Amino acid sequence: MNSLRQIIESSPSVRHLAISPTAENDQAKALAEERWDWSKVERVLVVRLRSIGDTVLITPSLFALRRFLPNAHIDILLEDWVAPVLEGSNLVNQVITIPRESRSARARIARELRANRYDVVYNLHGGTTATFLTRATGAKYRVGFAHYQYARLHNHIAPSSLEVWRRPTLHSVEQQLALIGWTGVPVTDRPATQLAVTRDAIESVGKKLRDIGLADFDANETLAVIHPAAAFDTKQWAAENFARVIDELKARSLVPIVIVSPNQKSVSESLIGQSPALLLSDLSLPEVTALASRARVFVGNDSGMAHIAAAVNAPCVVIFGSSNRNHWRPWTSQPSEIVYEELPCQPCHGYFCAEFERPECILRVPVSRVVGAIDRVLKQSEPASI
Numbered sequence: 296m297n298s299l300r301q302i303i304e305s306s307p308s309v310r311h312l313a314i315s316p317t318a319e320n321d322q323a324k325a326l327a328e329e330r331w332d333w334s335k336v337e338r339v340l341v342v343r344l345r346s347i348g349d350t351v352l353i354t355p356s357l358f359a360l361r362r363f364l365p366n367a368h369i370d371i372l373l374e375d376w377v378a379p380v381l382e383g384s385n386l387v388n389q390v391i392t393i394p395r396e397s398r399s400a401r402a403r404i405a406r407e408l409r410a411n412r413y414d415v416v417y418n419l420h421g422g423t424t425a426t427f428l429t430r431a432t433g434a435k436y437r438v439g440f441a442h443y444q445y446a447r448l449h450n451h452i453a454p455s456s457l458e459v460w461r462r463p464t465l466h467s468v469e470q471q472l473a474l475i476g477w478t479g480v481p482v483t484d485r486p487a488t489q490l491a492v493t494r495d496a497i498e499s500v501g502k503k504l505r506d507i508g509l510a511d512f513d514a515n516e517t518l519a520v521i522h523p524a525a526a527f528d529t530k531q532w533a534a535e536n537f538a539r540v541i542d543e544l545k546a547r548s549l550v551p552i553v554i555v556s557p558n559q560k561s562v563s564e565s566l567i568g569q570s571p572a573l574l575l576s577d578l579s580l581p582e583v584t585a586l587a588s589r590a591r592v593f594v595g596n597d598s599g600m601a602h603i604a605a606a607v608n609a610p611c612v613v614i615f616g617s618s619n620r621n622h623w624r625p626w627t628s629q630p631s632e633i634v635y636e637e638l639p640c641q642p643c644h645g646y647f648c649a650e651f652e653r654p655e656c657i658l659r660v661p662v663s664r665v666v667g668a669i670d671r672v673l674k675q676s677e678p679a680s681i
Contacts (some may be wrong), residue, residue: 322484323359325473326459329449329479331415331436336364340416340432341371342425343392344563344664347580347599351469352379352418352607352626355473355486357386362457363480370411372404372428379580380603383491393424401430405431415478417472418449438478453477468626488606488626496585500578507573509550512589519549520587520604522595523566524559528647529617529654530597534562538569540594543669549591554578555599592673596657597633601625612668616657617645630675633669636660 300547325623339360343353350373360369368388371381375392391407394400401424409432418439430438430448439449446452456465456473465473471487476482501512509515521541525531541551551572555563560576567574578586584603593604593611597620599614605625611627615635619642624633635641636659640650648654 297600314645317576323362323481324478324483326476326483326660327479329614331478333364333479333595334443336367336414338368338411338415338449339364339370340411340413340434341369341387341390342416342429343371343419343471344374344422344425345420347377347380348602348623350377351488351490351599352467353471353603354381354384354386354490354606355626356417356482357384358486359472359475359480361386371499372408372415374427377580380490380584382496382581385491385577386489393428401428404428408432417474418443419474436478438474440474440511444659451478464621466626467622470622487628488602490584490603491587491600492607493581496579496581500575500582500585503575503578503582504552504573507575509552509573512579515589516591517548517550518586518590519544519551520590520595520609521551521553521566521572522555522593522598522600523553524555524562524627525596525616527548527617527645527647528551529643529648529657531562531616532596532614532657532660534565534667535569536660536662537566537594538650540665540669541566541570543662543666544592544594546674547670552586554583554586589595592669592676594669597623605629605631610672612665612672614657614660616654616660617641617643617648630672632672634660634665634668 314329340475369626370389370391371387372391374395378390380390381390387675393404407427413432413434415436416429416432416434418425421443426448437449438451439446441452441454447526453474456470459477460474472482485591504512544551553572553574555576557576563574584607587604587609588607590609593609595601597613597615597618603628608629610629611625613632613633615633620633620635627632638656641656
């Protein structure tokens with residue numbers, strides 16, 4: 296049977312499949328010499344503010360640090376609304392949270408961080424708040440990139456991630472690994488994203504599914520998770536297209552489950568009005584992780600939900616619009632495809648479409664190509680016959 300890499304290289308139609316980690320037996324190496332005596336490092340902080348996807352994509356860096364420093368105390372600073380993504384993770388000792396919209400909390404968080412007496416702090420965000428808090432820790436080694444606005448507040452300043460890796464393009468995961476690897480941590484195996492699936496989340500999402508008519512969640516191998524929403528119109532495929540995909544999934548004996556947040560219910564109602572499916576609109580982030588871990592396939596827009604699915608090894612088909620697909624595709628070695636309609640204006644900022652009356656990049660993606668991607672991913676992820 297051909298490997299995933301062989302399939303991709305031999306077929307131009309699927310070369311956009313995600314290839315990320317190198318072979319497991321490849322020895323990981325650092326990207327530069329060690330910049331201090333790591334044997335004296337006991338406490339490390341990673342600062343990564345912002346979104347769900349950003350948090351998932353930091354896990355390869357956390358894995359690299361934990362592998363390199365198995366006995367160190369490793370913390371991460373996240374915004375409070377996204378912190379549950381790392382619930383149950385053994386990659387960190389503590390998740391420290393900061394309110395998303397609270398300036399008054401910064402001084403309190405700064406005092407807390409300083410009291411923790413970190414030896415090393417990595418600023419993997421670079422924004423003003425993240426940089427201020429990195430400096431406030433008083434850590435002996437404060438690491439950031441040279442392009443940060445207040446780079447001088449770090450005392451170890453890395454060149455661009457492209458220069459560190461010596462490559463012309465990078466994924467977000469590689470960009471973050473660059474900062475870790477530049478300090479002497481082995482990262483060249485480019486680890487996969489990973490999230491913990493907790494027993495509590497499995498039980499709670501199982502109950503919610505039973506309440507809407509699906510029994511045997513634990514044993515079910517026919518679930519297809521659909522996420523039809525997105526942060527911006529330029530990333531949101533049409534609801535009627537997702538409805539047609541749901542019909543195709545049903546025809547393949549799969550059970551479509553649509554997931555949205557409470558404020559995205561209008562999208563799900565439009566979709567389910569055209570093609571009935573099970574709907575969950577009240578899942579916590581650990582419950583989304585648990586559900587995705589049982590999915591036969593995940594289908595959705597470029598979003599944090601897609602990164603969660605990839606991090607628990609769900610086969611994924613992700614529809615891209617305005618985003619930089621090379622930078623934001625799911626980071627996984629599992630069967631996965633991204634589907635897009637290439638236009639000269641891609642990628643763009645994505646807040647609105649500056650070229651057309653409607654965001655044509657996402658709206659022009661045909662259903663047939665998404666269904667074709669689903670079929671390929673399902674075939675590639677079939678259990679090997681004995």
